[in-house]
Amino acid sequence: MEVYAFKQPDDFSIEKEDNSQKVISNMKMSFTRVPEFIAGNKMFLAPRLYKLWTNKLPKAEMRRLDYYFRYPFIKTDTTVYQLPEGYTIEALPKNKNLSFEYGSYSGNFWYNTAQNAVYCAAKLELTQLKIPAAKYTSLKKFFDEVMKDEAQRIVIKK
Numbered sequence: 001m002e003v004y005a006f007k008q009p010d011d012f013s014i015e016k017e018d019n020s021q022k023v024i025s026n027m028k029m030s031f032t033r034v035p036e037f038i039a040g041n042k043m044f045l046a047p048r049l050y051k052l053w054t055n056k057l058p059k060a061e062m063r064r065l066d067y068y069f070r071y072p073f074i075k076t077d078t079t080v081y082q083l084p085e086g087y088t089i090e091a092l093p094k095n096k097n098l099s100f101e102y103g104s105y106s107g108n109f110w111y112n113t114a115q116n117a118v119y120c121a122a123k124l125e126l127t128q129l130k131i132p133a134a135k136y137t138s139l140k141k142f143f144d145e146v147m148k149d150e151a152q153r154i155v156i157k158k
Contacts, residue, residue, distance in 0.1 A: 032122035041158040046150075047109065048079045049092055050126040053146045060137040065154065067131040074125045081118040086158055089118060100142040101135060102128045107149050118154055151158075 010099075017024040052075045057067075081088075089111045098105040103126040110119050122147060131139050 014030060015108050042088070042090065043156045045154040045156065047107065047152055048077050048122060048150065049108050049152060052077060052105075052122055052152050053143055053150065055143070056147065057140045057143055060140045063133045063136040066133050067136050069126060069129045069131075072126050072129050074123070076123045077121070079120045080084075081120075081121050081154070081156075083116045083118065083120045083156055085116075087156050088116070089154070090157045091153075091155040092118065094155065095147070096145075096149045098142060098149075100138045102126060102131055102139065103142060103143070105149070109154070118156070120154070122150075 008141045018076045079104070092109045092111060095109060096105070096107045105122070105123070107120070107122045111117070112119065
């Protein structure tokens with residue numbers, strides 16, 4: 001779990017599919033205690049237990065060389081928070097859609113009243129491994145916005 005920066009789950013399963021073109025991993029985890037912070041009758045939750053992007057890119061000033069990633073990728077995450085009895089949603093982050101020439105990001109949030117559950121779905125896609133130096137500023141801005149979106153919090157109250 002440490003390699004993925006997850007806290008230790010109460011229940012965990014992983015399915016991995018390898019072929020010469022791509023690697024697909026599906027992980028399912030469940031946690032009984034997840035609030036990052038509790039204040040009075042409110043709990044503050046991260047939108048996802050697994051952040052799709054955590055690397056702050058170097059400053060963009062006077063970039064002359066192309067920037068390389070290890071590989072293009074698609075990362076998706078769906079996190080479902082089953083709220084405790086007596087709790088309801090106070091604030092959800094706003095949905096976000098970002099794109100630039102070499103990638104896209106979407107983060108969507110919704111509350112299901114019947115299930116008393118919060119759903120958080122996100123997708124991050126990078127289509128090229130080599131980013132030309134002239135496009136680096138837009139790349140950095142894109143990933144800075146992704147990190148900003150992932151820093152939002154869900155607020156639930158009793």
